[in-house]
Amino acid sequence: MIRWGFISVFLLFAFALPSYSQDIIIETEIMPLDARLKCAETFVTHTLDHTTTSPRGDIVQQFEANGSGVAINDLDNDGDLDIVLANHADMNTILWNEGNLNFRTERLTHGDSRAVVIIDVDGDGWNDLFFTRTASAPSYWHNLGDGQFEHEFLPNIAEPLYSVAWGDLDADGDLDFVGGTYDAALLDAFGQEFLLNSGAGIYYYQNVDGVFQPRRIAYKAQTLALILVDINHDGRLDIVVGNDFAVPDYVWVRTDDDWEISNLFTTYSHSTMSYDFADLNNDGNSEIFSTDMKPYDDNPATIDAWRPVLGSLYSEHTNPNNPQIMENVLLKQSPDNTYNNDADNIGIDASGWSWSGKFGDLDQDGFIDLYIVNGFIEFTIFSHLDNHELVEENLAFRNMDGMSFEPMPEWGLYSTSSGRGMSMADLDMDGDLDIVVNNLRAPAQLFENQLCSGRSLQVDLEWDAIHNYHQIGAELLLHTSAGTFYRYVKSASGYLSGDTTRIHFGFPSNADIQSLEIRWTDGQHSIIEIPTQTQYLIVHRKDDMK
Numbered sequence: 437m438i439r440w441g442f443i444s445v446f447l448l449f450a451f452a453l454p455s456y457s458q459d460i461i462i463e464t465e466i467m468p469l470d471a472r473l474k475c476a477e478t479f480v481t482h483t484l485d486h487t488t489t490s491p492r493g494d495i496v497q498q499f500e501a502n503g504s505g506v507a508i509n510d511l512d513n514d515g516d517l518d519i520v521l522a523n524h525a526d527m528n529t530i531l532w533n534e535g536n537l538n539f540r541t542e543r544l545t546h547g548d549s550r551a552v553v554i555i556d557v558d559g560d561g562w563n564d565l566f567f568t569r570t571a572s573a574p575s576y577w578h579n580l581g582d583g584q585f586e587h588e589f590l591p592n593i594a595e596p597l598y599s600v601a602w603g604d605l606d607a608d609g610d611l612d613f614v615g616g617t618y619d620a621a622l623l624d625a626f627g628q629e630f631l632l633n634s635g636a637g638i639y640y641y642q643n644v645d646g647v648f649q650p651r652r653i654a655y656k657a658q659t660l661a662l663i664l665v666d667i668n669h670d671g672r673l674d675i676v677v678g679n680d681f682a683v684p685d686y687v688w689v690r691t692d693d694d695w696e697i698s699n700l701f702t703t704y705s706h707s708t709m710s711y712d713f714a715d716l717n718n719d720g721n722s723e724i725f726s727t728d729m730k731p732y733d734d735n736p737a738t739i740d741a742w743r744p745v746l747g748s749l750y751s752e753h754t755n756p757n758n759p760q761i762m763e764n765v766l767l768k769q770s771p772d773n774t775y776n777n778d779a780d781n782i783g784i785d786a787s788g789w790s791w792s793g794k795f796g797d798l799d800q801d802g803f804i805d806l807y808i809v810n811g812f813i814e815f816t817i818f819s820h821l822d823n824h825e826l827v828e829e830n831l832a833f834r835n836m837d838g839m840s841f842e843p844m845p846e847w848g849l850y851s852t853s854s855g856r857g858m859s860m861a862d863l864d865m866d867g868d869l870d871i872v873v874n875n876l877r878a879p880a881q882l883f884e885n886q887l888c889s890g891r892s893l894q895v896d897l898e899w900d901a902i903h904n905y906h907q908i909g910a911e912l913l914l915h916t917s918a919g920t921f922y923r924y925v926k927s928a929s930g931y932l933s934g935d936t937t938r939i940h941f942g943f944p945s946n947a948d949i950q951s952l953e954i955r956w957t958d959g960q961h962s963i964i965e966i967p968t969q970t971q972y973l974i975v976h977r978k979d980d981m982k
Contacts, residue, residue, distance in 0.1 A: 460956075460960055460962050461977065461978040461979045462962055462964070462975060462976065462977055462978065463975075463976040463978060464964065464973060464975050464976070465973070465974040465976075466966070466970050467972040467974065468972070469865050469866060469894075469971040469972050470864070470865050470866050474866075474886045475886060475888035476886040477846075477887060477888065478847055478886060478887070479847055479848045479870075479871070479883040479884060479885055479886065480883070480884040481848070481851065481881055481882075481883055481884075482881065482882040482883075482884060483879045483880075483882075484519070484521070484531060484539070484872070484879060484881060485529070485531065485539070485541045485879075486529040486541075486874070486879065486880045487523075487526070487875075487877070487879050487880070488504050488521070488522070488524055488525075488526075488856070488874055488876050488877070488880070489523065489524060489525040489526050489877065490525055490876070490877065491524070494823065494877070495815050496813045496815055496876075496877070497814070497816075498624070498814055498816070498817075499618075499620065500524065501812060501813050501814045501876070502550070502660075502856065503791070503874065503875070503876035503932075504521070504522035504523055504524055504550055504551075504856060504857055504876075504932060505522050505550065505552050505856070505857030505874060505930075505932030505933040505934070506519065506521050506552065506857040506858065506859050506873070506874040506880070506933050506934075507519075507553055507554040507565075507928075507933060507934025507935075508520075508554070508859045508860075508861040508863070508872060508935070508936045509554035509555075509563050509934065509936045509937060510563060510936075510938075511530070511532070511554065511579065512532070513561070513581075514533075515865070516533035516534070516535055516863075517533055517862070517863055518530065518531060518532055519531040519533070519863070519872055519882075520552050520554060520565060520934075521552070521857075521874050521880055522549035522550060522551065522552040522567055522857070522874065522932070523547035523548075523549060524547060524548065524549070524550075525547060526547050527543040527544055527545070528543070528546065528552070529541060529542070529543055530542040530544065533863060535864075535865075536864060537863060537864050537882065544577070544585075546575065548569050548570045548571070549567040549568065549569055549575070550567075550568045550570060550598055550599070550932050551567065551568040551597075551598065551599050551857075551928070551932040551933070551934075552565065552566070552568075552857075552933070553565075553566045553600060553602060553927055553934035554566075554934050554936075555611065555908070555927050555934070556579075556611075556903075556905045556906055557576065557578070557611065558578070558646070558903065559610060559611070559902065559903025559904065559905045560579075560581075561898070561900060561905055562579035562580075562581045563579055563906075564576065564577060564578050564579045564585075565577035565579070566602075568596075568598055568599065568932075569596065570625075571596055571621075571625045571626070572596055573593055573594045573595065573596060573597075574590075574597055574600070574615070575587065576588050576589070576590045576593075590648060591648070592641070592647065592648050592649060592650055593641060593648055593650070595635055595639055595650070596617060596635065597615035597616065597617060597639070597659075598615075598616060598618035598659050598660070599615065599616055599618075599660060599661055599677075599678075599928075600613055600614065600615040600616075600662060601613065601614055601662045601664045601926075601927055601928045601929075602908060602927035602928070603664040603673045603908045603909045603927060604673070604908065604957050605640070605642070605664070605672075605673055605675075605690065606642055607672065607957070607958070609902035609903055609904055609957075609958070610643045610646075610902070610904060611904055611908060611927075612640070612641055612642050612643045612648075613641050613648075613927075614638065614639065614640050614641070614662060614664065614675050614677075615638070615659075616638045616639070616654075616657040616659025616662055616677055616679075617635065617636045617638075617657050617659060618657070618658055618660065618680070619656055619657060620658055620680065620681065622635070622636070636655065636656050636657060637652045637653070637654045637655045637656060638653050638654035638657050638675075638686060639651065639652050639653070640675075653675075653688065653695055654686055657683065658679040658680035658683045659677055659679060659680075660678055660679070660680050660707075660708060660709045660710070660931065660932075661709060661710050661711040661930070661931060662675070662677050662678065663676050663711045663713060663724075663926070663928070664676075664909070664926075664927070665713045665722060665724065665924075666722075667687070667689065667698070667700060667724075667775070668689050668698075670689075671959060672689075673690065673909050674687065674688060674689045674690055674698070675687070675688040675695065676711055676724065678705070678708030678709065678710065678711045679708055680707045680708065681707060682706075682760075684704055684759065684760055685701070685704040685708050685726070687699075687700065687701055700773060701724075701759075701767055701775045702774055702775065702776050702777070703759055703760075703761060703765050703776065704726070704759055704760050704761075705726040705727065705728035705762075705763065705764065705765045706728060706760040706761060707728050707729055708726045708728060709726075709727045709728065709729075709931055710725075710726060710727040710790065710791060710794075710808075710929075710930050710931040711724065711725070711726050711929060711930070712724075712725050712794045712795050713725070713795075713924070713929070714795035714804045714924075716795075716803070716835060717837075717838030717839070718802065718803070718919050718920065718921055718922065719838075720920075720922060721768075721769050722769075722922075722924070723766055723768050723769075723778075724766070724767040724775065725764070725766050725767075725779075725784075725793060725795070725806070726765045726767075726793075727764050727787065727790035727792075727793040727808060727931075728762055728763050728764055728765070728790065729745065729788075729789050729790065730762055730763040730764065730785065730786040730787070730788070731786060731788065732786045732787050732788045732828075741818075741826055742826070743820070744817050744818070744820075761777075763779065763780075763785045764784055764785050764786065764787055764790065764793070765777045766778045766779035766782065766784060781840075783833070783841045784806060784833055784841050787808045787831050788808075788810035788811070788828040788829070789812040789826055789828060790808045790809070791808075791810065791811075791855060791856045792808070792809050792855065792856065792858035792873075792930035792931035792932075792933055793808040793809075793930060793931075794806070794859065794860060794929060794930040794933075796860040796871075796940065797835075797869070797890075797892075797940065797941070797942030798834075798847070798868070798885065798887065798942075799887050799889050799890060799942070800867075800868060800887070800889055800890025800891060800892055800942030800943065801835075801890050801942065801943075801944055802890075802918055802919065802921060802942060802944055802947070803835035803836070803837060805832065805833060805834050805835050805841075805844075806832070806833040806835070806841060807830070807831070807832050807833075807858065807860070807871060808830060808831045808832075808833075809855025809856065809858050809873050810828040810829065810830055810831065810854075811825070811826060811827060811828045811852065811854035812825070812826040812828075812854070813825045813854055813876060813877060827852050827854075828852065829850040829852055830849055830850055830851045830852075830873070831843060831850070832844045832847045832849040832850070834847075849871070851873065851881060851883075853873070853875040853879075853881060854875050854876045854877060854878060855873040855874070855875050856874055856875065856876050856932070857873070857874040857930070857932045858872065858873045858874070858930055858931070859871075859933045859934065859935060859936070860872075861936040861938065862938070863882065863884075864884065865972075866885075867891070867892040868888075868892060869885055869940055869942075870882060870883060870884050870885050871883040871885075889945070890942050890943060890944055891942070891943060891947070891971075892940060892941060892942050892943070892971065893940075893943075893949060893952070893970060893971060893973065894938055894939065894940050894941070894972045895912060895938070895939045895941075895952065895972075895973050895974075895975060896938050896972075896973075896974045896975070897910055897912075897925065897939075897956075897975050897977070898974065898975065898976045898977065899956070899976075900976070900978075901977070901978070901979065904957055906925065906937040907925050907956060908925050908927050908937065909924075909925060909957045910924070910925045910954065910957050911923070911924055911925075911954075911955040912924075912939050912941075912955070913952070913954075914941045914943070914949065914953075915950040915951045915952070915953065916943050916948060916949050916950055917948040917950065918943055918944050918946075918947035921943065923939045923941060925939060948968050949967075949968045949970065950965075951964060951965050951966070952964045952966055954975065956977065962975070962977075
């Protein structure tokens, strides 16, 4: 149940903006958060009741090494954000948030999963569960609203997808999604039969009156990561797919009636394992980040551990004209609208054998930071290492005023538990971002944020007149005396991991909030004047979509 009292305010906004004539009816609830009583100036590690395992126990074969994802969102509408962890060999797990970082464990009836997204598929106001599987069609769990989920079949979704992302791609008010296969793993599991039966590729699933209509837009894929982001600033979500191995990443932009391949990206990671995007310098433009494999130091022990990889994979990248490079890539938009790599210049090109890399303002200074989880386990590639494991530290990078990133070992986020999926959210309702990591062959971890710097505003959007209830794809701008900060409502990012729809803004303690601007998915704008001390705001839009 909700722990806080609230103030309900009913507002009618009739805007005189040049290109918008629709009146927007909004009701807001202002929620106080728990005061931050713990200040350790670091993150505190908690072990969670879930361990992602491989089918052969300690012997981890090639594609079993990929682990599984994690998602965070509110499943029971009590205001606390719950955690769902996918599993490969054992059962998937729901950790019901009962407050104060206490969680009640529920095991689902299947594992064999890769990605997990918590998304309101049918727009009834209750978040559902969507898992991709290791070698079969995705699994959909319909939220019945009473703490129970019903395992239901979604017609026309039969492909063995690996990574997915949801959004209103045709601007009709309901949620579509895009999914991609990981052909190397499917070839290993099924042989040539799978490829000959034309199951591979990237699929766009358009939601037409509650029925998903699949369309294949690419015929081969090694999809480890997938995001939906507006790269050409036309107000429509575009598709960015991160492929492993020699298949270059795919980028499609939405035209009036079709998808068109884009060549706006000049550089790609070779083995793209993760994608995320954020406005890193508060200029209104998103930068796009992908992770790959590159040692984060050159000491003898590291080079010896990486020896098999350095000898094989890196030898393939001697052509300077190859747009694929074996390192992390940060794509920044140039005046000619192309996206060029700036990762080396700002210090985030090398972070190890990296999986999920995601953005969030961890220290609440108004600039979005970066966290990356690392490590690999595989009994042939790393047969020369103890337990066949490349042990690496996760890395936290602080955003230095939008100009560069610096490692932050003092934040205490340098776990060596072989992370895979990862997401960020405020799990103890104290205002700052905590982090959950789904490790492989080790218990999942929750990193409690006790940095105690800055202040925050968190926002939930709700529009019950359409099926995109939580407004996936909306953009929020927080105007403050310290500048304007930009955030985007996403369904998924990083590696196999779902994002909470609750938006977090961090800003300096001495800054005053001026207003919150919402750019809804139908193109309408709202501007809300809110008290400076507001910490958590729920915005309910009540009008119908015209």
